[in-house]
Amino acid sequence: MTRLEARRRRRTPTALLPPPGEPRLLALSWLVKTIGSGLYLTTSTLFFTRVVGLPVGRVATGLSVAGIVALAGAVPLGRLADRYGPRRTYTALLGVQFATMAGLAFVRTFWAFLALILVFLLAEQGSSAARGALVATVGEGAERVRIRACLRVVTNVGVTIGAAASALVIQADSPAGYRALLWATALTYPGAALPLRRLKATAAVVRGEKGAERTGSGWAVLRDGRYAAVTAICGVLSLQAQVLSFAVPLWVLRHTEAPRALVSGIVAVNTVMVICLQIRFSRGAEDDERAARLCRRSGIALLAACALISLTAGLGGWSATALLLLFAAALTLGELWLSAASFGLSFSLAPAGLHGQYQGFFSLGRGAATALAPGLLAFLCLGAHTTTGWLALGALFAAAGTVAPWAIRRREPA
Known part of the structure; x- marks a missing residue:
């Protein structure tokens, strides 16, 4: 397929769907x-x-x-x-x-x-x-x-x-x-x-890209320090989801003079950007080094988002609206890069045939973030020192993204 044909294919609606x-x-x-x-x-x-x-x-x-x-x-x-x-x-x-x-x-x-x-x-x-x-x-x-x-x-x-x-x-x-x-x-x-009935019955042994085969026995993921580090990093970055669902509605209503309907507008910006851009942003994430750099970009974008929303305290009218929409775009960029990195790293760092337990372990990062987020966000971002709290949260995001390239270079488990 030539480059022109590939470009035309990417423009077709079916290119947004998985392969038949x-x-x-x-x-x-x-x-x-x-x-x-x-x-x-x-x-x-x-x-x-x-x-x-x-x-x-x-x-x-x-x-x-x-x-x-x-x-x-x-x-x-x-x-x-x-x-x-x-x-x-x-x-x-x-x-x-x-x-x-x-x-x-x-x-x-x-x-x-x-x-x-x-x-x-x-x-x-x-x-x-x-x-x-x-x-x-x-x-x-x-x-x-x-x-x-x-x-x-x-x-x-x-x-x-x-x-x-x-x-x-x-x-x-x-x-x-x-x-x-x-x-x-x-x-x-x-x-x-x-629809799953039409999928082939997959066995418990899966052949990976390198041709290695492993059985689904043992608790290998509990001994894999590199995978644990990546899980923790992506878990910290996934706090952005709770920023959108928990902190933003309370922030807009309690700490700004922006229209209440803007809460729905922020969610709409997030939803439309994910639908339109997630596939494009995920290209190349199968490469570990690139995926780690995507984590770093996510941390920087989330830092920018936190800085933007911190500026809206007490603001109203068009100023608050404009800054909050820019915040929504920056937050969603962080989400897009994080999702892409997670798609790549959660699979590529897992041994063939053990994807079930490794995917289960990876989900613990986001699960822990979901459980801890309300208390953490209420303390940092919705309390007495809101501007400082938002900047502290942004610094946490940036720090987590920055260490991702180092984390994937750790030695693989024996």
Whole structure:
């Protein structure tokens, strides 16, 4: 294929999709699942508080406790994917999520809620690891990174569709509507499993790029210091997601005079940029050195974002609006580079045949960041010393990105 033909191909709409066959089936499965995520994320708290009658504090406590405990299942469930095959494991975990989500529609007590949400989040941790291992079986090298980038685009599209659909239920604000939405969400899990039936049944031994074969036994990831370092770096950088979802709404409403609707505008800028740019930004991330440099770029972009938002304290009107939109663009650039680096490093640094447990371990970085973010961001960015706090957070991002090239040069485990 000539360069001109390749350039023309990149301009076609289908170039934004995974290749036909198994990668596209995986994307279809993920689209169905993330539509369910959009339905659930926007209405679940309303259901548990307004319909079940649980206090907001108890719902928040239950979600936090279950989320932290569920982290312990990431590596063991990832190991199951290595042992029994990622397709089989992922499908089984989707079945568990279907059962628990449907059960949540009938809860009446806090303890029933806590038990079901814990099992649900355990299955979510495991399905993330199994899905990562499944990607490893349908692509290699640059193609594997591109598939992950496509899945990230699909995530944004699916969640947006689900959130838009849930707006009708929120407007009606009826118990029957919220309960029906949970059942609809539950059905997206078997719906996501259907396209997987057409994937080939992958064995528990996977041949990697270098032709090496390993079985899914042992706990190799727990002895891999280099992978742990990269996981920690990407985990710190992934705090940016909680900046967008947790800190930004409170900051705009409490610390600026900007229009409240700007919160939705910032989210829209983020969503559109990810959908349009993630695949392009992920090119070349299969190379470890380039992926590490992308981490460094992410840290610098996130530092710039924190500096921009710190300047908006007390501002209103067009000044605050302009700075916050620039903040949204810088934050999303950091997210795009981080995602691309994560796609490459999480696979290329893992031994062939052990992608399940390694993907499970990698998910711990983001999981820990999600659990710690509310307290950290509230202390640094929403307290008394907001400008200093934002700059301190930006410095943390920059420091994490800067050490990434050093981290990948550490000696591989024996």
